[in-house]
Amino acid sequence: MADPHRPSVVDLFAGCGGLSLGLSQAGWDILCAVELSPMAAETYFANLVAASEDADGEYAAHVAKTAESQIRAGLLVGDVQVLKDHIPVMRDMLGGRELELLAGGPPCQGFSLAGRRNVSDPRNALVWTFLEIAELLQPRLVLMENVSAIQSPFEQGARASVLADLEEALRRTASKHDGYSTVRLSLSADHYRVPQRRKRVFLVGVRRDIASAIGIGDHEWWDSEQVRQDLSMSPVVPHPSATAPPTSREALWDIVGSHYAPMDLAPSDAARDYALGARGEANGQGVAPNGSAGPRPQNHKFRSHRATTQARFRLLRLFQEHGIRSDLFKLAANCEDGLEAHLKPLESLLPMEFPSRSVETLEELVEFVRTLPSLKHSQRALDADSPAPTVTTLPDDLCHYGADRTLTVREMARLQSFPDSFVFKGQETTGGIRRRVQVPQYSQVGNAVPPLLAEALGLQLRKLVSRSCGTSSCSPADSGMRALDTHGIVEPSGDI
Numbered sequence: 001m002a003d004p005h006r007p008s009v010v011d012l013f014a015g016c017g018g019l020s021l022g023l024s025q026a027g028w029d030i031l032c033a034v035e036l037s038p039m040a041a042e043t044y045f046a047n048l049v050a051a052s053e054d055a056d057g058e059y060a061a062h063v064a065k066t067a068e069s070q071i072r073a074g075l076l077v078g079d080v081q082v083l084k085d086h087i088p089v090m091r092d093m094l095g096g097r098e099l100e101l102l103a104g105g106p107p108c109q110g111f112s113l114a115g116r117r118n119v120s121d122p123r124n125a126l127v128w129t130f131l132e133i134a135e136l137l138q139p140r141l142v143l144m145e146n147v148s149a150i151q152s153p154f155e156q157g158a159r160a161s162v163l164a165d166l167e168e169a170l171r172r173t174a175s176k177h178d179g180y181s182t183v184r185l186s187l188s189a190d191h192y193r194v195p196q197r198r199k200r201v202f203l204v205g206v207r208r209d210i211a212s213a214i215g216i217g218d219h220e221w222w223d224s225e226q227v228r229q230d231l232s233m234s235p236v237v238p239h240p241s242a243t244a245p246p247t248s249r250e251a252l253w254d255i256v257g258s259h260y261a262p263m264d265l266a267p268s269d270a271a272r273d274y275a276l277g278a279r280g281e282a283n284g285q286g287v288a289p290n291g292s293a294g295p296r297p298q299n300h301k302f303r304s305h306r307a308t309t310q311a312r313f314r315l316l317r318l319f320q321e322h323g324i325r326s327d328l329f330k331l332a333a334n335c336e337d338g339l340e341a342h343l344k345p346l347e348s349l350l351p352m353e354f355p356s357r358s359v360e361t362l363e364e365l366v367e368f369v370r371t372l373p374s375l376k377h378s379q380r381a382l383d384a385d386s387p388a389p390t391v392t393t394l395p396d397d398l399c400h401y402g403a404d405r406t407l408t409v410r411e412m413a414r415l416q417s418f419p420d421s422f423v424f425k426g427q428e429t430t431g432g433i434r435r436r437v438q439v440p441q442y443s444q445v446g447n448a449v450p451p452l453l454a455e456a457l458g459l460q461l462r463k464l465v466s467r468s469c470g471t472s473s474c475s476p477a478d479s480g481m482r483a484l485d486t487h488g489i490v491e492p493s494g495d496i
Contacts, residue, residue: 002094003029007465010034010090010137012080012104012130016043016424016444018416019103019145022454024048027462028101031093034076034083037439038063039426040447041077047422049074055423080106080129087136099139100465105146105449106130127166131173134205138174140468141461142205145449163203170205171218180205181216183236185457186223191240192456194417195251195274196388199225200449202457204236210468235467238460246274248401249384251414254279256402258302260294278420299424299441300410303395307356310404312372314354317381317399318346326380333373339366355404382407388415393446395429409441416445417452 002008006029011020014033024030030048035041045062046055062070063077068089070076076083083090090099106126134142144166167182174180182205189198206216214235222237250271254261260279266272279294305313312329319326322345331339343365346352351360359365382388382401391398395406407415409424424441439447 002031002097004095004097007100007462008094008097009101009103010099010133010139012083012102012133013106013126014040014044014075014104015439015447016040017048017422018418018448018451019105019454020044020048021418021422022449022451022456023101023103023458025451025455026458028458030074031099032071032074032076032083032090034078034080034104036077036079038077039441040439040444041075042425043423043441043444045075045077046425056425059425080126080133083133084129084136087133090137099137101141101143101461102130102134102137102139103143103145104130105144127169131169134170134173135175138176138207140207140210140465142170142173142180142203143457143461144170144203144205146200166203167219170203173205174207178208181208181211181218181220182206183216183220183222183234185236185238186221186225187238187453187457188224189417189450189453190245190387191224192238192450192453193241193243193245194387194415194450194452195246195248196391196415196417196450198390198450200453204461206236206464210464214464214467235464236460238456241456244270245387246270247385248382248388248415250274251278251388252400252411254294255297255300255408255410255414256400258300259296262294278414278418280419280421297410297420299413300408301428302408303406305405307354308372311354311356311368312374312379313381313399313404313406315369315372316379317401318349320381320383322346327377328369329372329374330377332370333375339369343369391415391446393443395442409445412442412445416448417450418445418448419451 006027008031009020009023009028010031011023011033014020014035015037017033020030020033033044033048035044042059045059049062050058052058062073062075065073067076067078067082068086071083071086071089072093106129130144163184170182171179182203185202185204187200187202189196189200211217216234216236220234220236222234224240250268251274253265253267253271254263254275263272263275266275316326318324319328324342324345328339328342340362343362346365347362350362350365351358352365354368357368359368376396378392378397379399380389380397381399384401388398391412398407398412399405400407400411409428410420413422413424414420424444426444427438427440429442430438430440
């Protein structure tokens with residue numbers, strides 16, 4: 001049953017729960033989520049649904065229940081199409097209230113208005129299922145995330161993107177209320193206290209009866225990288241943080257080893273604050289007295305690497321530190337000339353020791369690099385003094401800023417702004433054809449919406465719900481909100 005003191009949200013295509021977690025932190029009530037992958041759903045259940053410490057046992061019992069029972073418990077593990085057959089259950093859970101927000105990230109690559117009846121493209125069907133559920137529930141707000149791909153060309157020589165088609169379809173949805181006004185948001189995660197440069201594109205639909213009353217038009221667009229533009233242009237826009245995001249070192253300094261480092265070793269106040277927030281300062285999780293190490297973080301297993309792989313990671317860090325192009329291993333794989341000129345900046349560091357051998361001269365270094373060929377061009381080393389680049393689903397895309405290894409699941413989760421109490425379930429990684437169907441821990445982290453970004457967006461959408469009170473029928477949740485503060489963020493009342 002919905003919490004009468006919090007605005008309600010249904011999260012479709014929920015993944016491991018990054019969006020739900022952030023919205024929950026912003027004061028939203030997650031009425032129900034839907035996730036197809038058993039691995040990702042197990043993680044979601046353990047962190048956002050389970051009622052006891054026996055999350056594994058509870059999950060096994062949960063997936064054996066009927067779809068209606070799963071929905072009422074807060075998580076449907078399966079095809080989102082099933083939810084369409086249980087709309088009366090959702091209405092019963094709402095207890096006569098309106099649904100405030102329908103959120104989710106349906107795959108959009110195959111979407112087009114002209115191709116609605118192309119049943120051979122399952123991605124197309126998923127977008128229409130999302131819109132059909134919106135039509136059935138008629139929420140005040142709709143949030144579609146991770147739609148940046150549909151800004152790219154749809155077909156060679158065709159229109160620039162299908163985003164216009166998606167907006168048009170959303171404007172036709174909830175016809176009883178004359179559809180939705182649409183606002184596009186391009187948000188960079190590092191502008192919202194996330195230690196990672198990661199852009200997400202969101203499409204927000206505001207039901208037109210609400211939008212017209214508070215002055216929201218169609219086709220509005222805002223990019224957080226254009227920070228000098230007028231922030232008041234749309235009440236949908238979450239204001240970027242006034243403080244700089246943590247750097248990679250500030251996000252990871254206390255988990256460089258297998259156990260938490262003592263807090264008195266924090267390299268800065270920002271690093272200490274981020275570590276305390278991630279560990280869970282309120283309940284003492286992972287917080288040890290100064291001078292002593294804390295317990296072992298969860299999901300923090302170091303991967304084993306061959307000596308040649310460790311050497312490649314060490315060289316990647318050196319390349320980055322000395323301004324050397326990072327694709328030299330690809331040049332080596334293609335047997336191209338000119339490596340000596342590229343490696344010249346490292347000559348002053350010789351001799352160097354690597355896990356597999358020592359290198360005395362520049363000629364030996366060139367020879368050594370030729371023994372480490374790789375066609376992978378996306379590998380990068382973290383810059384300790386900058387936010388991380390985009391975290392992906394592949395564990396070997398990034399290597400640590402101070403160690404010859406990839407990142408652990410926990411380190412990647414830190415860069416995504418997940419708290420350390422958030423436990424990832426299922427196997428760590430997978431490969432080959434299994435990647436098409438399985439969503440292991442690394443993929444769960446890489447696919448997620450950063451919770452701090454979701455929280456910032458959730459606070460702004462709560463503000464929108466609060467503003468709509470008085471312009472349309474208000475549900476009891478609205479009475480649990482205080483007046484907005486001067487920064488445009490909803491200040492929760494004591495019972496939220």
